Amino acid sequence: MKGITSLEKKLSGLEEKLKKYREVLLANLVMIGEIPAPTSDENRRVKFILNRFDEAGLTDSSIDGSGNGIGVLSGKDNSEAILINAHADTIFSAKIDHTMQVSSNSITGPGVADNSLGLAALVTLPYILENMEVELNRDLVLLAGVKSLGRGNLEGIHFFLDNNPFTIKGAICIEGMQLGRLSYSSIGMLRGEITCRVPESYDWSRFGDASAILTLNEVINKINDIHLPKRPRTSIVMGSIVGGTSFNTIARDATLGFEVRSESQEVVERAGETINDIVLEVSSKTGDQVELDIFAKRTPGGIPYSHPLTKCARSVMETLDIEPRLAPSTSELSALIDKNIPALTLGLTMGERTSKTNETIQIEPIYKGLAQLIGTILAVDGGYCE
Amino acid sequence: MKLVEAKKKKNLTISLCLPTLNEEKTIGKEIIIFRSELMERYPLIDEIAVIDSGSEDNTLEVARNYGADTYLASDILPNLEPKRGKGENLWKAIYQLKGDIIVYVDADISNIHPRFVYGLVAPLIHREEVKYVKAFYDRPLAFSGNVRASGGGRVTEILVRPLFSLFFPDLTAMIQPLSGEYAVRREVLEQIAFPIGYGVETSHLIDVYHKYGLEAFAQTDLDKRVHENKPTQALGKMAFGILQTFIKRARALGVIEKAEHETILRQFQARQDQYEQNLIEIVEEERPPMIEIEEYRKKFKK
Secondary structure, three states: OOOHHHHHHHHOOHHHHHHHHHHHHHHHHHHHHOOOOEOOOOHHHHHHHHHHHHHOOOOOOEEOOOOOEEEEEOOOOOOOEEEEEEEOOEOOOOOOOOOOEEOOOEEEOOOHHHHHHHHHHHHHHHHHHHHOOOOOOOEEEEEEEOOOOHHHOOHHHHHHHHHOOOOEEEEEEEEEEOOOEEEOEEOEEEEEEEEEEOOOOOOHHHOOOOOHHHHHHHHHHHHHOOOOOOOOOEEEEEEEEEEOOOOOOOOOEEEEEEEEEEOOHHHHHHHHHHHHHHHHHHHHHHOOEEEEEEEEEEOOEEOOOOOHHHHHHHHHHHHOOOOOEEOOEOOHHHHHHHOOOOEEEEEEEOEEOOOOOOOEEEOOOHHHHHHHHHHHHHHHHOOOOO | OHHHHHHHHOOOOEEEEEEEOOOHHHHHHHHHHHHHHHHHHOOOOOEEEEEEOOOOOOHHHHHHHOOOEEEEHHHOOOOOOOOOOHHHHHHHHHHHOOOOEEEEOOOOOOOOOOHHHHHHHHHHHHOOOOOEEEEEOOOOEEEOOEEEOOOOOHHHHHHHHHHHHHHOHHHHHOOOOOOOOEEEEHHHHOOOOOOOOOOHHHHHHHHHHHHHOHHHEEEEEOOOOOOOOOOHHHHHHHHHHHHHHHHHHHHHOOOHHHHHHOOEEEEEEEEOOEEEEEEEEOOOOOOOOHHHOHHHHHHOOO
16 A cells, blocks of 8 residues: 555645536537447447447457457556446437536536446546646557446446456546445346246236236245345345236236345345246236246355455545445446456546436536546556455 | 648638527537537537527526527627527627637537538638538427427428529529528628528528529538428518518619519438439419300309
């Protein structure tokens, strides 16, 4: 941790200096945010990001085999690298109007926080560092990762981590919000869908009783009855439900999207088995087709609270007067943890209405968020975090 | 970057004028993008000015916040009797702004992109003979949430194109004669009159054509422009204003009689990337009153 005092000196006044880059950052944010990028269809957005990397003179930028956008800002000694990652996909379909609205203090639009702001910071970073004449020792690898969310299941970052030529000494994942977020561990997770279908050869004697929604309701009630331990902390999130077509037709199908999260891998697995039993039981009882599809899993892990990287990040946050909020993550961080790369997730600003089309971020806290990001990069680059 | 170099070499200054009236929803984004891309990253424009007709929302506050110069139209040339209309703002910009080239961009565009400016000024930088550059688009209408890529330009198709076909066939070469985005050399702007209302674009085309000929014009494809679609009644007002301006000019230039000999309507159609003119002969023949027909008079004993 020695040398961290000189780092603190570098941080003083940084927030104020970063205000100079407001237009460049926000223009990037607006332009990125207005390019739709639903999971597995991020191509146009990644091309834009690559153009920005090229314009910033990152000669080694390219799109990899999985579609990730990668830019490399070469350091003085390029034997080691720091990875900055922002996922490029959003939960919004390309059919949604992606117009961003800019007011004096805030920006509103689908995905503006998750993760257009993260991407805007990623592409503006080389411009800012060059302008501030900051030269890093290590290579800075900037990754706009595709196929991250939902069924994407972190495919982009997994591909990158399996196939890249760099020696990554530390990684920072950036998310639009909330400022203060500090994730350094991943929890166990299992994500899936349960789909109920009423058979085509429908038995009309079951008038009023047969419906995929009713069957799914049965499944939901049973999942709700699963006993979960208080310690290790565990929860089952029933996140989305889709089914039926109109008021007066029997729902032929209904789907539940859910996630089991726990600090213990064993509990996650046990809950998964119980859900599988429920599905089989309801299926045989009702005669309806009930299917369980589990498409994403994470194992718990991460660096300890006392790891130098976490310490550095907390120290940077403290210097900048940011209250750290510790929260485990199931996002790209867990892919990095799987590869034993010390990694963190940081948030850049405050905002509200996450995952809605009128998602909004505040502009003013962004400078603090960026100062925190640059501070943490300098700390990793200075070797204070190992 | 080449464009910026060419501009410097020719020692040109470029001003961007955004005329506004209650545009708080879109103005911030326009200024951010133009400042970032065309001032900070590539120094193509020398000033961004918002000239406002007296907005009641936060248009001026947002514009100032993002670093644009803001003016109330009524504060410019205060000794003249103030008039209210977009044309007034465009006209006063000639006095207030310093550029050799002034680029006008409407402030209500939601899909703003730097090409709205560099696309318009490039022909003026590269070609001496070009004096007036007009934008055209495949204009989509924004529908509740969904964007669909067709339609728009009703006043153009129903009013302006038929009028030009009759009186100024050369001007039908303008694909979007009413688009609010154009870049013009100061030496031209200071020589033409400005209707203060809806007729300003139409009058520009006629006056510049009359003074400098068709070769003074260039057109730039700005791809797409998304803005709020106006109701038919508002278009009626717009058409009425344009018609007034038009008749005034047609009369002054003595072209009213010309209409009797013109029977070709000139429209445009887009086939993928190609824009082609469609010439349609429409002859409005007439029958005389029935009473003048001999057989009729005989039959009804008149």
